[in-house]
Every structure is written in C-alpha cells, then in structure tokens.
Amino acid sequence: MSNVWYPGHISKAKRKIKGYIKAVDSILIVLDARAPLATTAFELEIFKGKNILFVLNKSDIANKEITDKWIQTIGRTSPVISFNKNESINKIKNFLLKNSKTKLNETRLLIAGVPNVGKSSLINKISGRKSAKTGANPGITRGLQWINLGKIKLLDTPGILFAKLFNKDIAAKLLLVGSIPIETINNYEIITRAFEIFRTEADIEEDFETYVENFGKSRGFLLKGGICDFERSKNTLFKLISEGKLGKYSYDKDFSKWILN
Ligand SMILES: Nc1nc2c(ncn2[C@@H]2O[C@H](COP(=O)(O)OP(=O)(O)OP(=O)(O)O)[C@@H](O)[C@H]2O)c(=O)[nH]1
C-alpha cells in the first residue's frame, strides 16, 4: 500500500526511543479508545521484554460499550485502563503506581503511541502543569522530554507510525481518529474508505460527495458562483469527526484481532 504521511521526525524519534528503552522500567502505550487496533500501527517489537501498560484514551468520544469490551479483552494479557482528559488524575496515577515496575523507589515510564492520541495531554494532566506541548494536529511533540512527577518520571515521545501502512482500513481509521492529517492524504481510496466506516456508524444515507457538499454548503464553505468548496468542506469534516464532534463512535470492534494473546 502507498506511503502515507511520514514526516522525517518520526524516524528520528524511533531511533531515539530505542536508545531510551534500557533506561525505563515500563512502557505506557497510549491507544485511541475508538480504534485500539489501528492505533497500534507501529513497531511494538521494539518494546519486547518490557512491562507494557495500555491506556485507551479519549474514552469521552468513544462508544462506551465497545470501550468496556476492549478493556476486558486487553485486560486478559496486560494492565489496561480507559481514560480521558475529564477524568480524575488519581485514576491514572494509581494505575501507573500499581502496575509499573519500580527501581529504587522511582518509577520510570516511557510513553509511546501513534500521533495525536493524547500522550502529551495525559502527561500534563498527571503533572497538573503544562509541561508537555500539545495540539490539535498530529506531530506536535518532536523531541523526547522527561517529565518529573516526584516518584514517577515520564518520558514523553513523539508519535510514531509504521513507515508504510500496508492496509487501507488501518490508514482509514487512523484518519478518522486524527493520527494522519487529512491534508496529507492524496490517496482518494483511503478517504472514501474512511467515510464508509464513518457512514455505517453514523447511519448516513448520502454518498460521500453529496454528504461533503451538503456539509460544506450548510457551513457556507462556498467558492465563486456559489459552488461548494469541496477541499475545505472535506478537510473540516474529517477534522470534526476526529475530534468526536459529530458523534461518539468506535471503529475497531473485532476483539479477536487483539495483537497480544
Ligand atoms: N476528546 C478528547 N480529546 C483529547 C483527549 N486527550 C487529548 N485530546 C486532544 O487531542 C489532541 C492531541 O493531543 P496531544 O496530547 O498533543 O497528543 P499527542 O499524542 O501528544 O500528539 P503528538 O505529540 O503529535 O504525537 C489535542 O487537541 C488534545 O486536546 C481526551 O481525553 N479527549
């Protein structure tokens, strides 16, 4: 499958992360609760042999029933918790303290995941400070940064991805949750596949073109002559979907496909 968005800082980040693995006791992998399978689209093998904990983040914009089933599924093999930015700090702090292996009275965790799943926001939430830079677009964190939280030390890292996404469905779901920016996708099949997945969840009748045009017109995204600005409408539509503003939908439901067994 074609190359999708893969900025240079991602390969640098992977090299740096590998260099830090020895210095940490546990790895905190942040997944998007809406797509726990698609958001494991990075080389999990680099963390082999480490104590791995999972967070299903952004649970506020996922389908709760599906998230609960993922917690059960993943919980059979690994410590896992659902979380979102509106939840209590103690929920995540206790989870980390209980499940991470501790050396010398100090817990060192590396936080990893695909772009835009909320790694930096999670760190800020736990620290109660704006220690790590966050943003609505993927690729905000560029370098590695230690955040000191007393007994817990967290290493924030940039979002990583497979260099080549070999599967159209994974790329489509990464687009739906905002891990790949819509502006960078020039493969129309990925976009229409993403819309099909969303369309099923949101119970939409119109086809892609009609839906985007109606959406654009309703927001006044018009070009000269009153025709719909399709690019702008499509980009805004996918941005809102990824932010959960058009509904709380989950896109991965095949629990038997969980990577660890
Ligand atoms: N709805 C919702 N949005 C969230 C949550 N956590 C983070 N976000 C939003 O998701 C976007 C990405 O957050 P970041 O914390 O920058 O994500 P990141 O994983 O550090 O991203 P990179 O550094 O680019 O890999 C921001 O717009 C956040 O406000 C959450 O629990 N719920």
Ligand SMILES: [Mg+2]
């Ligand atoms: Mg970040």
